[in-house]
Amino acid sequence: AQSVTQPDIHITVSEGASLELRCNYSYGATPYLFWYVQSPGQGLQLLLKYFSGDTLVQGIKGFEAEFKRSQSSFNLRKPSVHWSDAAEYFCAVVPLQTGANNLFFGTGTRLTVIP
């Protein structure tokens, strides 16, 4: 079945430490890939997206993600986490060649940052 998987429900990191949030997808063809962040009580903010080309994508707030076709993964990284990064992070896809533009989301990873 087609799916987006975020295996980590909750991650805790210390401020200043590096971060990697995992995302795997299962689709026949590589979909369009997105990372969104949601702060408590807020909507979703786009961090970065991958449509094609360079497999290392730079986003806002110092985040980057690497697309790995062989692993069907699109992991989000940040070299040094700030307390303000505490939020929920969602990986999302738009499957190719469906004629649709709707996003399919993973279940999210909640990030806690400790001082």
Add this chain to the structure above:
Amino acid sequence: KAGVTQTPRYLIKTRGQQVTLSCSPISGHRSVSWYQQTPGQGLQFLFEYFSETQRNKGNFPGRFSGRQFSNSRSEMNVSTLELGDSALYLCASSLGLAGITDTQYFGPGTRLTVL
């Protein structure tokens, strides 16, 4: 440029009532999508409107409906509310280029509580 706006931000209704939520997209965006977010089901696509026509629909009962006006503003309606309809309803807008996936930008959401 102003972002996506949603009104109201919070709503409390009782079972059996109906509710209408409103979304104003980013200026120049012609596509509006709606998503439901619940703790149990996560983020799920409801429907997408483009040029006043429903272009795509998720797997929700007919109690959920929407429409789009000529200025691209959109409303969604839920009739005969059930307790399970309690959720954060998110609206997203995009340019709406036909046949091309483009980035969706989300509003802050409307928090609906059904008692």
